[in-house]
Amino acid sequence: MSAKRPAPPLPEPLVPLVDAHTHLDACGATDAASVAEMVDRAAEVGVGRVVTVADDLDAARWAVRAANWDDRVYAAVALHPTRANALDDAARTELEKLAADPRVVAVGETGLDYYWPGKLEGCADVETQIEGFRWHIDLAKRIGKPLMIHNREADHDLLTVLLDEGAPETVIFHCFSSDANMAVSCVAEGYVLSFSGTASFKNAHELREAVRVVPDEQLLFETDAPYLTPHPYRGAPNEPYCLPYTVRAVAEIRGRDPGELAEISTANARRIYRFGRG
Numbered sequence: 001m002s003a004k005r006p007a008p009p010l011p012e013p014l015v016p017l018v019d020a021h022t023h024l025d026a027c028g029a030t031d032a033a034s035v036a037e038m039v040d041r042a043a044e045v046g047v048g049r050v051v052t053v054a055d056d057l058d059a060a061r062w063a064v065r066a067a068n069w070d071d072r073v074y075a076a077v078a079l080h081p082t083r084a085n086a087l088d089d090a091a092r093t094e095l096e097k098l099a100a101d102p103r104v105v106a107v108g109e110t111g112l113d114y115y116w117p118g119k120l121e122g123c124a125d126v127e128t129q130i131e132g133f134r135w136h137i138d139l140a141k142r143i144g145k146p147l148m149i150h151n152r153e154a155d156h157d158l159l160t161v162l163l164d165e166g167a168p169e170t171v172i173f174h175c176f177s178s179d180a181n182m183a184v185s186c187v188a189e190g191y192v193l194s195f196s197g198t199a200s201f202k203n204a205h206e207l208r209e210a211v212r213v214v215p216d217e218q219l220l221f222e223t224d225a226p227y228l229t230p231h232p233y234r235g236a237p238n239e240p241y242c243l244p245y246t247v248r249a250v251a252e253i254r255g256r257d258p259g260e261l262a263e264i265s266t267a268n269a270r271r272i273y274r275f276g277r278g
Contacts, residue, residue, distance in 0.1 A: 005236035008229065014244040014262045015046035018269035020194050021109070021148065021174045021222035022240050024052040024073070025062050028226075032069040039072050042240035046262070048072060049275065050240045051222075053109055053148065053174075055080035057091055060098050067103035074275060076106035076148050081113045084124040084132030092135065099143055105273040108148020109174055110136035112161070115152045130161060137165045146170035146192075146272055155182045162189075170272055175224045176210065183210035187218055192272060194220035197230035197238065200249035211253045216264045220272070221247050 019042065029035045039050060052067065053076045054060035063075035077098045079087050099107055110133055116123045124132065140147040147168045151158050155178050162171065173186055176193040186193060193214045198204055221243060229238035230245035244258075247265070251258040269275075 005233070007237045007239070008233040008242055008245070010041070010241060011045055011244040011248075013044070013046045014247055014258055015048075016266045017045075017047045017221065017243050017247065017262050018266050018273075019047050019050040019223050019225075019240040019243050020172070020220040020265075020269055020273075021053050021076070021196075022050050022225045023055075023059075024050070024066055024225075024240075025059055026226050027237075027239050029066065032066075035066050035070050035073060038239060039070055042243070043072070045241050045244055047240050047243050049074065049269070051076055051105060051273065054078060055109060056083050056086065057094060060095065064098050064101050064104060067101075073103075074105045074273060075101070075103055076108040077104055078108045078110040078136050078148070079132060080109055081111050081129040081132065081150055082116050082120060082123045084129045085122070087132045087135065096139065096143075099139060099145065104145065105275065106146040106148040106172065107136055107140040107143070108146075108172070109150040110147070111150040112154035112158045113150060113152040114154045114157075126157075130157070133158075133161055134165055137162070137168065140168040141166070144169070146172055148172045148174050150174060151176075151178070159185060159189075167191075172220065172272065174222060175228065177207055178210065179206040180209040180213050183213050187214060190218070192218050192220055192268070194222045195246065195250055196222050196224045197228040197234070197242070197246050199253070200231040200246055201234065202231060208253050211250055217268060219261075219265055220268055221250070221265050
């Protein structure tokens with residue numbers, strides 16, 4: 001994301017849509033008014049619900065507050081795998097309380113990230129990430145909410161841990177970025193795959209193949225804003241209102257009508273996150 005590139009224009013509306021994974025705080029929202037402004041902008045183009053996601057404790061606290069400020073906003077809470085070294089007893093206790101809030105619809109984002117260890121100062125090592133991932137899996141099962149997964153360069157180990165622990169009833173691979181073989185493996189286990197703006201990138205050949213093999217009922221869309229702005233605005237600031245660009249790109253890859261995919265993905269989001277119409 002570059003501050004030098006202007007924000008994308010509002011796309012043509014596509015109704016209904018749900019942004020299955022975004023970060024309103026990282027997009028610049030700070031209070032109830034700024035959350036409402038951001039979600040109003042999304043609603044103008046058909047994005048009627050958003051799930052704002054935490055990656056540390058401060059973000060988790062904020063996400064739950066935001067979800068209670070605006071009934072179009074829901075939250076997911078967890079410690080990001082790169083921050084798993086902060087998952088001490090106090091953090092576990094607080095995350096359990098936050099995850100129990102009725103406005104929290106998933107435990108996430110958790111999982112494994114093999115890209116950052118050794119590159120990012122303070123990043124949790126692989127063993128610590130796996131331990132933290134196991135704890136989040138258990139939490140999701142105990143409270144009966146979906147598990148929202150972050151996976152970067154860890155396909156084999158991630159699937160192995162899920163198999164070893166026993167996956168929750170619903171597992172969402174946020175910002176799915178692996179190849180078609182991984183997609184087929186996930187689909188076979190009943191996991192849900194959520195696609196972001198990366199699916200619109202013209203050089204993402206393996207990911208675009210993965211887009212084609214996911215059944216309609218296991219498909220979600222997300223922005224992961226403020227990151228991963230869809231083509232042709234790659235590198236510009238992202239927000240939930242940009243979601244129609246991604247849906248139209250995926251519809252083109254799948255040879256489908258964008259409106260039909262919007263309806264399908266929104267029905268999936270309502271079922272998976274257990275929230276009402278809108």
